[in-house]
Amino acid sequence: MRFGVSLEKDLLSKFDQRIREKKYTNRSEALRDLIREDLVKKEWQENKEISGAITLIYDHHKRELLDRITDIQHDFQKLIISTQHIHLDHNNCLEIVAIRGKSREAQKLAETLKAIKGVKHGTLSMSSTGDHID
Amino acid sequence: MRFGVSLEKDLLSKFDQRIREKKYTNRSEALRDLIREDLVKKEWQENKEISGAITLIYDHHKRELLDRITDIQHDFQKLIISTQHIHLDHNNCLEIVAIRGKSREAQKLAETLKAIKGVKHGTLSMSSTGDHID
Amino acid sequence: MRFGVSLEKDLLSKFDQRIREKKYTNRSEALRDLIREDLVKKEWQENKEISGAITLIYDHHKRELLDRITDIQHDFQKLIISTQHIHLDHNNCLEIVAIRGKSREAQKLAETLKAIKGVKHGTLSMSSTGDHID
Amino acid sequence: MRFGVSLEKDLLSKFDQRIREKKYTNRSEALRDLIREDLVKKEWQENKEISGAITLIYDHHKRELLDRITDIQHDFQKLIISTQHIHLDHNNCLEIVAIRGKSREAQKLAETLKAIKGVKHGTLSMSSTGDHID
Numbered sequence: 210m211r212f213g214v215s216l217e218k219d220l221l222s223k224f225d226q227r228i229r230e231k232k233y234t235n236r237s238e239a240l241r242d243l244i245r246e247d248l249v250k251k252e253w254q255e256n257k258e259i260s261g262a263i264t265l266i267y268d269h270h271k272r273e274l275l276d277r278i279t280d281i282q283h284d285f286q287k288l289i290i291s292t293q294h295i296h297l298d299h300n301n302c303l304e305i306v307a308i309r310g311k312s313r314e315a316q317k318l319a320e321t322l323k324a325i326k327g328v329k330h331g332t333l334s335m336s337s338t339g340d341h342i343d
Numbered sequence: 344m345r346f347g348v349s350l351e352k353d354l355l356s357k358f359d360q361r362i363r364e365k366k367y368t369n370r371s372e373a374l375r376d377l378i379r380e381d382l383v384k385k386e387w388q389e390n391k392e393i394s395g396a397i398t399l400i401y402d403h404h405k406r407e408l409l410d411r412i413t414d415i416q417h418d419f420q421k422l423i424i425s426t427q428h429i430h431l432d433h434n435n436c437l438e439i440v441a442i443r444g445k446s447r448e449a450q451k452l453a454e455t456l457k458a459i460k461g462v463k464h465g466t467l468s469m470s471s472t473g474d475h476i477d
Numbered sequence: 478m479r480f481g482v483s484l485e486k487d488l489l490s491k492f493d494q495r496i497r498e499k500k501y502t503n504r505s506e507a508l509r510d511l512i513r514e515d516l517v518k519k520e521w522q523e524n525k526e527i528s529g530a531i532t533l534i535y536d537h538h539k540r541e542l543l544d545r546i547t548d549i550q551h552d553f554q555k556l557i558i559s560t561q562h563i564h565l566d567h568n569n570c571l572e573i574v575a576i577r578g579k580s581r582e583a584q585k586l587a588e589t590l591k592a593i594k595g596v597k598h599g600t601l602s603m604s605s606t607g608d609h610i611d
Numbered sequence: 612m613r614f615g616v617s618l619e620k621d622l623l624s625k626f627d628q629r630i631r632e633k634k635y636t637n638r639s640e641a642l643r644d645l646i647r648e649d650l651v652k653k654e655w656q657e658n659k660e661i662s663g664a665i666t667l668i669y670d671h672h673k674r675e676l677l678d679r680i681t682d683i684q685h686d687f688q689k690l691i692i693s694t695q696h697i698h699l700d701h702n703n704c705l706e707i708v709a710i711r712g713k714s715r716e717a718q719k720l721a722e723t724l725k726a727i728k729g730v731k732h733g734t735l736s737m738s739s740t741g742d743h744i745d
Contacts, residue, residue, distance in 0.1 A: 232458045242457070249464055260429075260437050261466075262398050266473040269685065275677040283671065283698050291559035291575060292696040293427050295394075295441055296688045301473030302681075303394050307429055307439055307559060323376070324366045329476050330383055332395075332468040339400040339435030342463050403551065409543040413570075417537065420564045425693035425709060428560040430551050441693060500726045510725070517732055528697075528705050529734075532664050534741040561695045563662075563709055569741030571662050573709055575697055591644070592634045597744050598651055600663075600736040607668040607703030610731050 271327035397440040405461035539595035665708040673729035
């Protein structure tokens with residue numbers, strides 16, 4: 210399917226610069242991705258089945274912290290597929306939790322983990338199961 | 344260390360609501376996290392040593408796609424610690440790439456992977472090595 | 478529960494040496510592990526619900542290889558929890574497939590993956606779901 | 612390179628049956644894998660640079676256990692690439708540690724982890740960096 214798009218000259222030139230920066234080969238490919246981004250955003254807003262990742266940075270020497278993180282993850286066991294743990298240095302750990310389930314549950318888990326005392330930083334990657342974006 | 348903070352009444356009441364939503368037990372804990380968020384943002388802006396995760400959603404049946412994704416990851420081999428691959432269903436894959444290195448390299452890798460034809464969605468989690476946020 | 482065990486002097490002294498080598502703190506702890514090992518072996522022989530890991534070493538430049546490995550993994554999707562992929566060097570990949578399901582299915586998947594032309598080495602770790610070993 | 616192999620009739624017929632069971636398409640492919648298996652075994656015996664995986668099953672509710680496992684992993688930080696953690700059920704965890712380094716160090720880490728009180732089962736997958744097996 211092909212269709213025309215009309216854009217202000219300024220907006221188009223800024224868009225073309227973004228395309229070059231982001232290494233797309235053409236405008237359609239770049240627009241396709243913007244549309245998909247927006248569809249994924251909708252999946253998260255409407256509490257749909259989503260997939261994603263939670264990252265955590267923490268110092269594993271803080272006693273109780275590991276037990277707390279693991280207990281919470283077991284409470285959300287259905288949501289969590291698997292967790293990747295990387296020993297960054299003698300103190301710091303990077304933990305990446307792969308998740309799949311309802312977006313609201315995912316956000317609740319991310320917030321609960323990030324609010325644990327001793328967790329230095331956390332992020333939530335909001336992605337999709339890929340089912341409804343082609 | 345303890346010090347006073349003065350805030351507009353409205354701003355404080357909105358902040359307190361956020362604290363309740365995000366399940367913090369007190370204001371200091373919540374402020375500590377905002378300050379850390381800001382420090383991590385700075386690490387990414389100043390091309391410091393960072394850690395993070397890239398997520399990708401794609402249909403593995405698209406021929407050439409897997410070879411392309413793997414070739415690129417091998418080109419950025421020093422940046423990549425390990426990749427977690429989850430078979431979401433018969434078609435869709437969730438791939439989570441754990442990274443550590445300079446933030447600019449990380450952004451370049453994320454953009455290169457997301458721009459591959461056939462990749463449906465991608466995210467970049469910007470986190471830290473934990474070294475400079477205590 | 479405590480009970481006595483009688484062993485030939487020679488066998489006991491060899492066992493004690495093994496205990497020291499394997500860093501156990503006492504005989505009961507070492508015997509407990511031997512009994513568990515045997516229970517896990519039984520789970521695998523009787524096609525019980527097990528968990529484990531398959532490792533693969535391959536050169537990702539071999540065309541078709543990645544598609545083949547991924548296609549097979551999607552065919553065994555219910556068995557596979559998640560796959561960890563490590564870029565060892567510019568050519569070699571280490572892939573670790575976390576599995577859970579019937580032991581016969583697990584062995585079939587391991588054999589199918591190892592027999593793919595281009596896979597240099599493969600192993601199957603036979604472990605347990607932990608449910609029936611306390 | 613092609614060369615002839617002479618085998619006892621009985622041994623050949625048993626070998627051919629194994630080939631069918633293991634789904635190889637021809638004898639050369641099956642022999643190639645036996646030779647590689649033997650080369651990998653040698654790498655482990657001679658304390659060469661190897662790669663592999665350690666699996667652990669444990670009940671995360673055992674207090675101190677998580678701290679102990681994580682402390683030990685940080686002590687062997689150079690050997691460990693990344694750890695995959697799977698919440699099997701409310702109690703049991705499957706942990707898969709991806710390793711690369713000297714075989715003796717790998718064996719030491721595996722034994723130390725398996726001997727921790729509370730670890731129900733452990734395995735060590737002995738594989739290769741792929742460098743010296745083609």
